[in-house]
Amino acid sequence: MKLELAELAECLHLPLYTVERWIRQGRMPARKTGSQCVFKRVVLEKWAEKHDITFTLNEDHATPKGHDDKDGLLAALKRGGLHYNVTGDSVDEALQQAVSCIPDFSDDERSLLLTKLLEREKLTSTGIGKGVAIPHPRSPLPGKERPALICTCFLKNKIDFKAIDDKTVSVMFVIVCPTVTTHLHLLSRISYCLRNDSFVTSLNKPLSPDEFFQKIEEFEEQLEKAR
Amino acid sequence: METKLLHIFRNTPLGRETLLQSIYFCNITRSSMVIYIPEYTKFLMYFDNDVVQVDLDPSYLLYPETSRTHALDLTKAHGIDASFFEPRQFTASTLPDIPVDFDFMCSPRSISDLSSKISLGHIGTRVRRIIKTAQFPVLLTSPCYKEWTSILVFFGGSVNSVKAVRLGLHISRLTGLPLDLFTQVEGSQTMDDYKDRLKQAGLEADFDKRVRDWKVFADNGFEENLYHVPHQALAVLGAYGHGLVKDILFGSKMEVIQSVLSNNLLIVGPRYSAKG
Amino acid sequence: MKRFISWRVPTKWPVFRLDDRLLLIISGMIVGILSGLAAFALNRSLVFCLDFLHSYRAYWWAFILPAGGAALSSLFLSRVVNEGAGHGIPEVIYAVSRYGGLIRLRSSFSRLVSSCLTIGSGGSAGPEAPVVMSGAAIGSNIARFFSFNDRQRVTLVGCGAAGAISSIFNAPIAGLVFVLEVILGEWSTVNIVPIAVASVAGTEVSRLLAGNQIAFSHHTFHISFHDILACAGLAVVTAFMSVILTRLLRHMHHASDKTKLPIWAKAAVGGCAVGLLGFFVPDVMGEGYHSIRNMIEGVYEQGMTIAVVACFAKVLATSLTLGWGGSGGIFAPSLVVGSFSGLAYHRFLVYFFPSVPWVGEGCYALLGMAGFIGGILQAPLTGIFLIVEITGGYEVILPLIIISSLSATICYYFESASFYMKDLVERGQLLRPGTDARVLSDLSISELLEKDCISVPPSMSLREFVGLITRSRRNYFPVEDPETKEFLGLVKFDDIRPYLFNSMMYDAVFVEQIMDTHVAVARYGEDLSDVLRIMDSRGLFSMPVLANKRFVGMISKATLLDQYRKELMVQTYQG
Incomplete structure (x- = not known):
C-alpha cells in the first residue's frame, strides 16, 4: 500500500515527525x-498491535455516529411535540399524563420512563423556577437508542412542583436523551432560552407551535452566533 | 511555522556580503535566522542517510573577537533578530555537529577553499555534497550583495525542476514577488508536455495566479538564452543527484547556470521534500 | 509503474522485502570480510614498518623515530583527512547511539594509516581500535550506499567492528562479545546473527591470508585452588594499574591541550619521550606482542623489579604516545601492561611463599591480561573470551572469570565509566538503547507539541475571555501581541478562577492584567531532557514552547508520557 506520510501519521494517531x-x-x-x-497493510497492522498503537485506515473512519444527535434544541423539541391542556393535580399525575403524550413509545418504555422520572423527582425537584419544570431521568433509558426528544407540556392546572422559587408550575419540558452528553447539551440550551424573561412569561399562556418553534429558532441562532 | 535559515558567518568583507544577502532573504521571506560562528574549521552535518564533514576555509576563523559584534550590528541594522547557534554535540572534541532541521541554508559558492579562489564557475565539493543530501534548499549567494525583485525558476520538466517550481511558488506566495519561468525546450518535447507535468503535480491553479511570464526558448544555445534572465531575480533551480563522473561526461545544467549567472541561486537538491 | 528496481536499494528486492534478516546476514558477511582485510592490511604494514626500521634502532638517534612517526601521523590526520586524533572508538559509540551509526567514509582508512605510522615507528599504542574504527566505517558506508535504515546500519557497523577484532586476534567469539558489550550495548537476536556471521568471515579472512595461528602459543596450565585464591590479589593489582593508565592518559591529554604548540609538534614531543624511555626499557616500544609472547612462554628473564618498572614504563609510554596526539588504541598496550603486572605478581608470590607449588608465570601473565582488559574496558566478558581464544587454553577459564569480573568491579569504584565511554558519559552522550536518556534524546519537542491552544490578544476583556473558555479544550491561553505575534505571557485557567463568577469584573479586567509574564518557556529546538529538568524543578506540568519568540504550542507531561511509552515500546521490542 502507498500512503502520504501525513495520512499514515493520522492513521496511526502519531505526530508526523x-x-x-x-x-x-x-x-x-x-x-x-x-x-x-x-x-x-497486514504487516503494519500486526506491528501496531504488538506495540499497542492504534491503527485505523482512513476508509474505516465511519462518520462518528454521535454527530447527528447533537443537532440542536429545535429538532428535539419538534420530535417531542407540543401538548396542550395536560391534566393532573399532583406531580405524579402530571408526569403520568406527560409520559403518555410522548410519541412512538411502547407501554413498557412509558412505564419505565415514568418510574425513572419519579425517582429523579424524589431527589430534588426539577422545578427550576418561573413556573417551569424540566423533568428528566437521571440516566439514559436502556434498550433501543432513540434520537433525543423534548416533550413540551402546557398544564391545564398549575401544580405545586416544590420548585426552588415556590411558584406553581405551568409548563413542563420532559427531556429524554440517548446519551448524557446530549442531555447536558440540550439542558444548557434550554436553560439559555429560559433565562430570557419575556420568553418565560409568554409561556404562561399556551403558545401555538409555529410561534413557539420560531422563538426557539431565534434563540438557537443567537447561540450559534456567540460561538 | 515560519521558516529558518542557517547562515555560517565569515568575519571578512566577503562574509559581510553573504550575510547581507541572507538578511535580505530573511526579511523578504519573513524567515528567522540562525547564525553559526565557527570555532573550528570543520563540522559535521548528519543527514538522514549521510554524514557530511564540512571543512571550512581558514578565513572563517579569523578575528573571533569581533565576529559576534559584526554579525549583530549587521542583523540589528536590518531589523533581524538573529539567534546564534552554539554547538552542543561533538562527534570528536574539535568536531561539532550542526543540526539539519533548517528550511534554508545560505552558502557562498565554495566554503572549503580559500575565498581568493572563488569565482564564477566553481561550486565547491562540500557545497555540492550538501545540496545533494540536504532536505533543505541551499541559497548560493552572488559574490556581492544584490537585491532581487522577482523570482525566476528554471523548469526543464524533470522531477527536481517541478520541485523547484513548487519552491518558487512558495517563495512567491511568501514575498508577493512575481514569478517567471524559464524553459529551454529540449529534444522533441512540446509545450504541452511541460504543461502536463505541472498539471500532474497539481500546480496549475496556483501557477496561473502567480506566474508573470513563461520564457520559452527553442532556438539558440542555452547559455546565450541565459541573457534573458532578469538582472534582479532570484534564480531557483533543481539539482540532480548524479555524481561527479556523470557531471564531467554529460555536463550539468546547474554548473552551466551558475557559471554564467551571477544572480543569487536557490538550489533544490534531490532530497528536498516540498512543504509549501 | 516502475518496473525497474534499482540495484542500489536492495531493501526493495523481492527476496528481501519480507524480512531483512537474510539481507543483513549477507551484507554482514561482506562487511566482515572487508574489515578482516583492513585488519590484515594494517597488520602487514606494521610488520613491514618494523622490519624496515629495525636496522636503524641501534643508532643513538633512534629515539626520534617515534617522534617522526607520531608527527607524521598527526599531520596526516589534521591536514590530509581533517580528523581529530584519538583512537576513534568513542566516535563509533557516539555515532551508533545518536545518529544510527553514520560514520564518514574517510574514517575507514584514516586511522589505519595514522596508527600504522605511530606504531610502526615505535610508539606505544595498539592497532585494534583503528581497525575497529575502519571496520565500523566500512559497515556504515556500505549501509549508506544501499540506503539501509538506521537499525540495519547500526547492525552493519557492529559487523564491521566484530570482523575487525575477530580478524586481528583470530578470535571470533571475542569479536562478537566485544561488539555487543562495548559498541552496541544491546543483545538482541536481530543483531547477534549477522554480527556472528561477520566475526566468522573476518576470522576466516585472516586464517586464509595469515594461516590459522593462535596469537600466543598454547600451553597447558594446571591450576590448583590456591591459584584461584591468589587471583583476587591479582585482580586488585590489575584494577589499580588500569585506573592509573586511565587517569594518566587524561592528564597527558590536558597537559598537551595546555601546551601551545602545533599539533604535529606535540605528537613529536610525545614520541621523543617514548623513544627515550625505550632506551632504558625496550619492551615499551610498539604494540608489544613480542614481550607478551615471551612472558607466556615463561622465558622472560628479568626479575621482579624489572617487571614492575617495565609495567609502569609501558603505562607511561602509552599515555605519552596517545595523550600527546599519536594515533592508536589501548587494547594492545593493555595486554602488555596486564601481562607485566601478572608476571610481577607471580614473582612476588614466589618470593614470599616459596613453598607453595604455584602454576607457571605464563599463566599469571595471561590472567593479568584478562584482568586488565576487564578493568579498563569494564567489559569482563570481552576480557574472558579474548584471552581464552588468543591463548587457546580453556582450562584457565575459572580464574579468568574471577579475575575479569573482580577487576571490572573494583575499577567501577574508581572510574564510574570505562575508558571508551568516559568522555561520552561526561557529555551525557552515552545513549544505550532502551534507556531513559535514549528515549528522551530521540523524542523531540515537535513530536509532543499540542497545537490546539487559542491565542488571545492582551487587550481582550475578561468577558470575551470567559466566552472563549467555553469553546476551548485547554486550560492554558497564550497571550500574543496582535501585531508582531510575539509571545507576551500565559493565562492559566486557574488564574481567573476567582473572577469567573464575578460578572462585575468582566468588563473591568483585561487579559494583560491577569496574564503571567514570568512563565518558564521552552524553546523549539531544545533538548527534551533540559525541558523536563525545568519542569521538575519548578513543579510544572506543562510549558509553552516558543520559536523565535512566537508561541507554537504547549508541551505537557501527559502527552509526554503517552509518547514516551510508545517510544520505549518500539525501541525495546525484540523480535
Missing part, C-alpha cells in the same frame, strides 16, 4: 519514497 523518524530508524515496517511511504 515520529512516523518519519521511526521509518528512518527502521522501527516500523514501512519504507519512505519521497513524501510517500510504502507498506504492507
Whole structure:
C-alpha cells in the first residue's frame, strides 16, 4: 500500500515527525519514497498491535455516529411535540399524563420512563423556577437508542412542583436523551432560552407551535452566533 | 511555522556580503535566522542517510573577537533578530555537529577553499555534497550583495525542476514577488508536455495566479538564452543527484547556470521534500 | 509503474522485502570480510614498518623515530583527512547511539594509516581500535550506499567492528562479545546473527591470508585452588594499574591541550619521550606482542623489579604516545601492561611463599591480561573470551572469570565509566538503547507539541475571555501581541478562577492584567531532557514552547508520557 506520510501519521494517531523518524530508524515496517511511504497493510497492522498503537485506515473512519444527535434544541423539541391542556393535580399525575403524550413509545418504555422520572423527582425537584419544570431521568433509558426528544407540556392546572422559587408550575419540558452528553447539551440550551424573561412569561399562556418553534429558532441562532 | 535559515558567518568583507544577502532573504521571506560562528574549521552535518564533514576555509576563523559584534550590528541594522547557534554535540572534541532541521541554508559558492579562489564557475565539493543530501534548499549567494525583485525558476520538466517550481511558488506566495519561468525546450518535447507535468503535480491553479511570464526558448544555445534572465531575480533551480563522473561526461545544467549567472541561486537538491 | 528496481536499494528486492534478516546476514558477511582485510592490511604494514626500521634502532638517534612517526601521523590526520586524533572508538559509540551509526567514509582508512605510522615507528599504542574504527566505517558506508535504515546500519557497523577484532586476534567469539558489550550495548537476536556471521568471515579472512595461528602459543596450565585464591590479589593489582593508565592518559591529554604548540609538534614531543624511555626499557616500544609472547612462554628473564618498572614504563609510554596526539588504541598496550603486572605478581608470590607449588608465570601473565582488559574496558566478558581464544587454553577459564569480573568491579569504584565511554558519559552522550536518556534524546519537542491552544490578544476583556473558555479544550491561553505575534505571557485557567463568577469584573479586567509574564518557556529546538529538568524543578506540568519568540504550542507531561511509552515500546521490542 502507498500512503502520504501525513495520512499514515493520522492513521496511526502519531505526530508526523515520529512516523518519519521511526521509518528512518527502521522501527516500523514501512519504507519512505519521497513524501510517500510504502507498506504492507497486514504487516503494519500486526506491528501496531504488538506495540499497542492504534491503527485505523482512513476508509474505516465511519462518520462518528454521535454527530447527528447533537443537532440542536429545535429538532428535539419538534420530535417531542407540543401538548396542550395536560391534566393532573399532583406531580405524579402530571408526569403520568406527560409520559403518555410522548410519541412512538411502547407501554413498557412509558412505564419505565415514568418510574425513572419519579425517582429523579424524589431527589430534588426539577422545578427550576418561573413556573417551569424540566423533568428528566437521571440516566439514559436502556434498550433501543432513540434520537433525543423534548416533550413540551402546557398544564391545564398549575401544580405545586416544590420548585426552588415556590411558584406553581405551568409548563413542563420532559427531556429524554440517548446519551448524557446530549442531555447536558440540550439542558444548557434550554436553560439559555429560559433565562430570557419575556420568553418565560409568554409561556404562561399556551403558545401555538409555529410561534413557539420560531422563538426557539431565534434563540438557537443567537447561540450559534456567540460561538 | 515560519521558516529558518542557517547562515555560517565569515568575519571578512566577503562574509559581510553573504550575510547581507541572507538578511535580505530573511526579511523578504519573513524567515528567522540562525547564525553559526565557527570555532573550528570543520563540522559535521548528519543527514538522514549521510554524514557530511564540512571543512571550512581558514578565513572563517579569523578575528573571533569581533565576529559576534559584526554579525549583530549587521542583523540589528536590518531589523533581524538573529539567534546564534552554539554547538552542543561533538562527534570528536574539535568536531561539532550542526543540526539539519533548517528550511534554508545560505552558502557562498565554495566554503572549503580559500575565498581568493572563488569565482564564477566553481561550486565547491562540500557545497555540492550538501545540496545533494540536504532536505533543505541551499541559497548560493552572488559574490556581492544584490537585491532581487522577482523570482525566476528554471523548469526543464524533470522531477527536481517541478520541485523547484513548487519552491518558487512558495517563495512567491511568501514575498508577493512575481514569478517567471524559464524553459529551454529540449529534444522533441512540446509545450504541452511541460504543461502536463505541472498539471500532474497539481500546480496549475496556483501557477496561473502567480506566474508573470513563461520564457520559452527553442532556438539558440542555452547559455546565450541565459541573457534573458532578469538582472534582479532570484534564480531557483533543481539539482540532480548524479555524481561527479556523470557531471564531467554529460555536463550539468546547474554548473552551466551558475557559471554564467551571477544572480543569487536557490538550489533544490534531490532530497528536498516540498512543504509549501 | 516502475518496473525497474534499482540495484542500489536492495531493501526493495523481492527476496528481501519480507524480512531483512537474510539481507543483513549477507551484507554482514561482506562487511566482515572487508574489515578482516583492513585488519590484515594494517597488520602487514606494521610488520613491514618494523622490519624496515629495525636496522636503524641501534643508532643513538633512534629515539626520534617515534617522534617522526607520531608527527607524521598527526599531520596526516589534521591536514590530509581533517580528523581529530584519538583512537576513534568513542566516535563509533557516539555515532551508533545518536545518529544510527553514520560514520564518514574517510574514517575507514584514516586511522589505519595514522596508527600504522605511530606504531610502526615505535610508539606505544595498539592497532585494534583503528581497525575497529575502519571496520565500523566500512559497515556504515556500505549501509549508506544501499540506503539501509538506521537499525540495519547500526547492525552493519557492529559487523564491521566484530570482523575487525575477530580478524586481528583470530578470535571470533571475542569479536562478537566485544561488539555487543562495548559498541552496541544491546543483545538482541536481530543483531547477534549477522554480527556472528561477520566475526566468522573476518576470522576466516585472516586464517586464509595469515594461516590459522593462535596469537600466543598454547600451553597447558594446571591450576590448583590456591591459584584461584591468589587471583583476587591479582585482580586488585590489575584494577589499580588500569585506573592509573586511565587517569594518566587524561592528564597527558590536558597537559598537551595546555601546551601551545602545533599539533604535529606535540605528537613529536610525545614520541621523543617514548623513544627515550625505550632506551632504558625496550619492551615499551610498539604494540608489544613480542614481550607478551615471551612472558607466556615463561622465558622472560628479568626479575621482579624489572617487571614492575617495565609495567609502569609501558603505562607511561602509552599515555605519552596517545595523550600527546599519536594515533592508536589501548587494547594492545593493555595486554602488555596486564601481562607485566601478572608476571610481577607471580614473582612476588614466589618470593614470599616459596613453598607453595604455584602454576607457571605464563599463566599469571595471561590472567593479568584478562584482568586488565576487564578493568579498563569494564567489559569482563570481552576480557574472558579474548584471552581464552588468543591463548587457546580453556582450562584457565575459572580464574579468568574471577579475575575479569573482580577487576571490572573494583575499577567501577574508581572510574564510574570505562575508558571508551568516559568522555561520552561526561557529555551525557552515552545513549544505550532502551534507556531513559535514549528515549528522551530521540523524542523531540515537535513530536509532543499540542497545537490546539487559542491565542488571545492582551487587550481582550475578561468577558470575551470567559466566552472563549467555553469553546476551548485547554486550560492554558497564550497571550500574543496582535501585531508582531510575539509571545507576551500565559493565562492559566486557574488564574481567573476567582473572577469567573464575578460578572462585575468582566468588563473591568483585561487579559494583560491577569496574564503571567514570568512563565518558564521552552524553546523549539531544545533538548527534551533540559525541558523536563525545568519542569521538575519548578513543579510544572506543562510549558509553552516558543520559536523565535512566537508561541507554537504547549508541551505537557501527559502527552509526554503517552509518547514516551510508545517510544520505549518500539525501541525495546525484540523480535
